[in-house]
Amino acid sequence: TQLLEQSPQFLSIQEGENLTVYCNSSSVFSSLQWYRQEPGEGPVLLVTVVTGGEVKKLKRLTFQFGDARKDSSLHITAAQPGDTGLYLCAGGSSIQGAQKLVFGQGTRLTINP
C-alpha cells in the first residue's frame, strides 16, 4: 500500500512569515500533485510535478519534487490570510493510462492577520 505522510498536520503562523510543508513516502510516484481545500468544497488542484527534482512556482508558492520522486515540498513566502486552508499532496501511479491518486492526510494551515 502506498502511503504519503504530510508534516506538519497543523500550522498556525502570522501574516508575512514563510513556511514549508512536507510530503514524504517510501514509494516512487510518477507524479505528485498538490491541492488546496476550503471548508465545504472539494480539493482544487494547485500544481502537478512529474520529473524528479522539478521545481514549479505559482506566485508566492514554490513546489518541489524530490530527485527520487518519493517526496515533495510546498514553500509559501510571505504568507497571507488568504492562504489559509487544507493543503493536500497526492501521489500518482500510472495505471492503464490513468493516474491513480493516493492522498496524504493534509496540512491545515492558518495564517493570522
Added chain:
Amino acid sequence: DARVTQTPRDKVTEMGQEVTMRCQPILGHNTVFWYRQTMMQGLELLAYFRNRAPLDDSGMPKDRFSAEMPDATLATLKIQPSEPRDSAVYFCASGGGNYGYTFGSGTRLTVV
C-alpha cells in the same frame, strides 16, 4: 468554468436505507474517481473508472457499496444498506487524460 456536479449536496438517512449519490463529470473527461473523506482517515480512494470501465474498486466495501457509470455523463455510487460508519463526505473527481483532476463539491452523508 467547467465543473464536476454532485448531487445531492447533503443527505441524512436512517441506518439500513439505500443511498445513491450521483456525479456528472466534466464533458470530455474520461477518468472518474470516487473518494470518501473523514477527519480520521482523510481522503480514501473508493473506485475509479476510465472510459466508463471500472479500473479499481478495491477501496470499496464490496458487500454494501457499488459504483457504476451507466453513460459518459453520469457516475453513481450506491450504498445498500447504509450504516452509521458510512457517514462522510463523498467526492467525485474527473480528469481528461493529463495529470490534473477536478473535484466536485461533495455529498455530505449522515447515517443515523
